[in-house]
Amino acid sequence: MKRAFDLIVSTTCFTFFLPLIVLTALLIRMKLGSPVIFKQMRPGLNGEPFMLYKFRTMTDERDEDGNLLPEHKRLSLFGEVIRKLSLDELPQLVNVMKGEMSLIGPRPLLMKYLPLYTEEQAQRHLVKPGMTGWAQVNGRNAITWEEKFELDIWYVKNQSFFLDCKILLLTIKKVLKSEGINNGSHVTMPDFEGDCGNKKRTSY
Numbered sequence: 001m002k003r004a005f006d007l008i009v010s011t012t013c014f015t016f017f018l019p020l021i022v023l024t025a026l027l028i029r030m031k032l033g034s035p036v037i038f039k040q041m042r043p044g045l046n047g048e049p050f051m052l053y054k055f056r057t058m059t060d061e062r063d064e065d066g067n068l069l070p071e072h073k074r075l076s077l078f079g080e081v082i083r084k085l086s087l088d089e090l091p092q093l094v095n096v097m098k099g100e101m102s103l104i105g106p107r108p109l110l111m112k113y114l115p116l117y118t119e120e121q122a123q124r125h126l127v128k129p130g131m132t133g134w135a136q137v138n139g140r141n142a143i144t145w146e147e148k149f150e151l152d153i154w155y156v157k158n159q160s161f162f163l164d165c166k167i168l169l170l171t172i173k174k175v176l177k178s179e180g181i182n183n184g185s186h187v188t189m190p191d192f193e194g195d196c197g198n199k200k201r202t203s204y
Contacts, residue, residue, distance in 0.1 A: 001161065006103050010096035017090060024087050028056055031078045037091055042108035045128045050100040052108055053091035057082050086175045092131050104164040105130025106152035109192070116194035124152040127159065134163075137170035141189050 014021075028036045035056060042052040057079035061069045068074065075083075082088050095101040101108065108129035114122075134155035135148045143151075155163070 002102065002164070003099070005161070005164070006096050006099075009103055010093045014093040014097065017093075020087070021090050024055060024082070024090070027078070028082070031076070032056055032059055038088075041111055042129070043111055043114055043125060044100055044108065045125065047114055047122075047125045049111060050095070050108075052101075053094055055082060055088040055091055057088050089131055096131065100128070102128040102130045104133060104155075104159075104167050106133050106155065107136065113192050116192060120153060121149045123156050124149065126156050132167060132171040134167060137167055137174055140174065145189070145192050 025036045038054045038056045040052050040054075041049045044050045058071065058074040059076060059079075061074050063069060092101060096103055105127050106124040106129055117124075133152065135143070135151035138151050139147065
């Protein structure tokens with residue numbers, strides 16, 4: 001039922017938003033250059049890697065040594081608007097249609113975080129990652145990693161069709177209000193460095 005719901009809604013949304021997707025892609029090409037799509041390997045169901053798609057929001061500005069500048073210096077006003085409107089997430093509808101992601105679920109984080117999870121935190125990978133989730137409608141990037149993982153695990157243990165519908169409605173509200181996008185001085189979230197108080201790690 002969840003897969004059918006994902007497929008119907010993602011296909012409908014992709015078709016409906018196609019003009020906006022094309023327009024966003026053209027504007028990114030003009031403002032930021034190529035590539036328009038940001039691709040990165042992320043862990044999916046059971047930690048299996050898949051290629052995540054997002055619209056690019058940052059420049060490739062580098063220092064004199066050729067190193068990329070910090071994120072907050074590469075995020076232009078245009079890129080910030082794209083993020084506030086969550087337009088950068090639209091290409092993930094393709095990930096949902098392909099079955100790599102779900103509309104609702106814990107957000108797919110970085111591959112490098114897998115060895116850092118405790119056994120409890122790793123439970124977030126018992127379901128497919130989502131375009132939005134319980135943590136996103138309860139703070140998004142404005143909460144701590146620990147709070148985010150607690151919310152993700154609560155969703156895994158309490159997921160239902162009606163909860164998914166509730167999260168979708170709350171997501172629309174969050175997007176319209178542009179809430180929880182930043183975390184303090186960080187553009188999104190600071191890097192997760194593991195739970196220092198719990199040394200028991202997963203086997204990822």
